[in-house]
């Protein structure tokens with residue numbers, strides 16, 4: 588009873604102070620399947636959506652909606668609606684689709700439900716692809732040396748999402764295909780509030796791995812810290828007032844290149860810091876084709892603006908960031924942060940440019956590469972509301 592009185596009191600105080608009242612994920616409104624983790628005393632709540640059901644033109648991969656941490660809204664939507672492959676020394680390039688569920692390995696207790704994984708953790712084509720030139724085809728990757736996977740370990744033709752309770756964090760994993768490419772999308776949500784998105788760029792049969800090429804994934808992080816209004820984006824701590832594009836810097840800092848971005852609520856100053864991962868430093872426009880020239884975009888939220896283009900035509904190979912960052916105010920409003928992770932797959936004889944023999948990067952095109960930022964809580968979060976003391 589005492590606890591209930593305290594809780595009612597806390598809600599009344601929060602309401603009178605004009606603060607949002609703590610809440611959980613509302614999947615009846617947002618769609619998707621409710622995940623509460625840990626099951627007994629949840630700190631994370633969200634609605635998850637498999638690639639085939641995701642929003643945006645030709646999908647947006649693994650999509651998470653109405654994400655809450657300890658009763659406070661973190662994000663309206665986390666997803667990856669823009670995806671490309673581009674090739675060196677050829678006119679070929681693709682804007683890929685993101686809505687074709689694909690097969691990967693996951694133990695039955697974690698298939699499309701929260702569970703403890705047991706004998707192995709969710710494993711994708713990217714996860715097993717560690718050889719320079721080998722193609723392992725599809726789960727259970729019968730040509731993988733030493734593999735113990737069997738077809739019963741594979742999640743099945745309809746695909747889905749593995750949701751693994753790892754004790755101090757929960758991991759959501761899925762795989763989707765665009766022809767021979769097999770993309771891993773994975774998120775870890777930690778007890779302390781950290782979020783780690785990971786994107787892996789796999790290939791099932793080796794097609795086009797004789798060409799040095801790049802893959803680009805653009806996440807769309809629609810943060811809504813403690814509500815959709817009154818948010819702002821800071822670059823190296825500096826609030827941004829207008830939509831922007833930017834480049835990441837490994838060695839920058841105050842006055843120099845941007846090494847981190849924050850999305851915070853101006854009412855309370857708390858939010859998330861986004862720091863690039865080690866795998867994310869493939870430079871913008873490394874191919875020289877001028878298709879991918881920015882690492883991040885800060886934009887104002889616009890309903891149904893999920894990409895730089897309204898369609899997803901396979902041949903539209905240029906990321907037109909200026910269609911998203913086109914001069915609108917982003918001060919103290921509903922904002923979206925876009926983040927590119929790219930990798931390079933080298934064929935062994937033409938990278939870097941003008942290389943020959945031993946001066947070329949050895950072939951690594953079938954070694955699956957992955958990357959992604961780390962997002963950590965910053966500021967003074969009101970995590971004591973609504974019984975989360």
Ligand SMILES: [Cu+2]
Nearest residue numbers: 788790802932
């Ligand atoms: Cu590749």
